[in-house]
Amino acid sequence: MSKLKQILFPPNDHKPAVLVLSDGSVFQGVSVGVDGCAVAEVVFNTAITGYQEILSDPSYAEQMVTLTYPHIGNTGATAVDDESVQVFAKGLIIRDCPATDSNWRSEQSLRDYLQQHQVVAISDIDTRALTNQLREQGSLSGCIMAGDIDVDQALAKAKAFPGLQGMDLAKVVSCDQPHTWSEGTYDLNSQQFRSSGVQNHRVVSYDFGVKRNILRILHDLGCEVTVVPAQTPAEEVLAMKPDGIFLSNGPGDPAACDYAVAACQQFLEAGIPLFGICLGHQIMALAMGAGTMKMKFGHHGANHPVEHVTEKTVMITSQNHNFAVADEQLPELLEVTHRSLFDGSIQGIRHTQKPAYGFQGHPEASPGPHEAKRIFEPFIAAMQQEKANG
Ligand SMILES: NC(=O)CC[C@H](N)C(=O)O
Numbered sequence: 001m002s003k004l005k006q007i008l009f010p011p012n013d014h015k016p017a018v019l020v021l022s023d024g025s026v027f028q029g030v031s032v033g034v035d036g037c038a039v040a041e042v043v044f045n046t047a048i049t050g051y052q053e054i055l056s057d058p059s060y061a062e063q064m065v066t067l068t069y070p071h072i073g074n075t076g077a078t079a080v081d082d083e084s085v086q087v088f089a090k091g092l093i094i095r096d097c098p099a100t101d102s103n104w105r106s107e108q109s110l111r112d113y114l115q116q117h118q119v120v121a122i123s124d125i126d127t128r129a130l131t132n133q134l135r136e137q138g139s140l141s142g143c144i145m146a147g148d149i150d151v152d153q154a155l156a157k158a159k160a161f162p163g164l165q166g167m168d169l170a171k172v173v174s175c176d177q178p179h180t181w182s183e184g185t186y187d188l189n190s191q192q193f194r195s196s197g198v199q200n201h202r203v204v205s206y207d208f209g210v211k212r213n214i215l216r217i218l219h220d221l222g223c224e225v226t227v228v229p230a231q232t233p234a235e236e237v238l239a240m241k242p243d244g245i246f247l248s249n250g251p252g253d254p255a256a257c258d259y260a261v262a263a264c265q266q267f268l269e270a271g272i273p274l275f276g277i278c279l280g281h282q283i284m285a286l287a288m289g290a291g292t293m294k295m296k297f298g299h300h301g302a303n304h305p306v307e308h309v310t311e312k313t314v315m316i317t318s319q320n321h322n323f324a325v326a327d328e329q330l331p332e333l334l335e336v337t338h339r340s341l342f343d344g345s346i347q348g349i350r351h352t353q354k355p356a357y358g359f360q361g362h363p364e365a366s367p368g369p370h371e372a373k374r375i376f377e378p379f380i381a382a383m384q385q386e387k388a389n390g
Pocket residue numbers: 059248249250251252253254277278279280320321322323324
């Protein structure tokens with residue numbers, strides 16, 4: 001199709017779609033993805049950029065996301081920007097999908113990307129009203145139907161969705177086999193992934209749904225990374241004699257990942273340097289004896305201010321979580337290092353007697369903000385210290 005024709009007559013532009021929420025709300029719109037039906041928890045994300053990274057973040061399994069920024073698709077899609085092997089978000093809900101994209105790196109349009117990854121998506125709905133509703137009522141289950149539409153059936157499906165509480169999704173999205181990771185972050189100038197010459201630390205990374213850019217940062221920081229499946233027993237990992245262990249981000253309820261909590265307890269006992277991001281941070285808190293809870297609508301965005309409690313410094317962070325470490329009955333040995341300046345919730349922890357650190361936000365945010373990258377430093381320093389101690 002010529003570019004002009006594409007602009008005037010974008011594919012699928014008039015195919016109807018509907019989003020039905022479990023409380024009976026109906027949003028009528030236009031399909032911009034494949035025909036079909038998607039059922040999941042609906043969350044809103046306030047990031048202006050990064051729709052492709054959001055869609056391919058495994059932490060969005062069993063969720064569909066509405067983006068508050070109104071124009072989604074302007075910069076197209078570029079394969080190397082995917083955060084994992086596939087799209088994990090169940091569906092996409094947007095205000096407007098432009099008929100054409102403009103970006104020197106774009107390889108395909110968002111519509112084509114959604115087709116390729118078989119994603120059900122709806123546009124032309126009032127995402128501002130939807131977001132207000134989710135903020136007032138909290139996250140709700142929903143169903144997007146595109147193609148053959150039956151609103152009653154969509155409502156029944158939305159109502160039947162069991163919710164994320166108690167769902168263990170880490171083992172579902174994890175890799176099957178251990179493998180090594182040896183690729184650094186992307187260099188825009190050379191258009192290649194960096195390759196770090198020196199690998200000082202041997203790190204085992206649990207894959208609970210790990211984002212590629214976290215592994216890339218570990219590589220940049222001089223870590224030789226072995227990625228292992230979510231249910232790998234602690235003994236197997238300890239037998240690999242790593243310098244440090246990383247617990248990744250991932251979807252679902254941390255409290256349902258009992259095997260990971262048990263493994264983490266063994267690592268804490270062994271005193272091996274530990275670092276957890278998002279789900280990994282929550283699992284570490286559970287292993288220390290803290291609790292976790294489901295938030296009303298979670299944190300999903302790219303401009304969340306987080307304060308370092310003692311330093312009184314503030315970082316702008318990227319966030320994607322629905323659960324959080326509970327403030328009630330925190331164990332003595334857990335120190336809260338960071339808090340959200342939006343709602344005061346716990347954003348960072350450390351063990352007072354062991355080299356173990358957790359951070360709720362995403363220091364690998366791509367695209368940006370990158371100032372939370374500092375959060376890797378205590379983990380790297382702990383591995384260096386252990387080596388120095390012999
Ligand atoms: N990005 C993540 O790791 C999310 C962690 C967890 N599934 C939550 O929703 O809170």
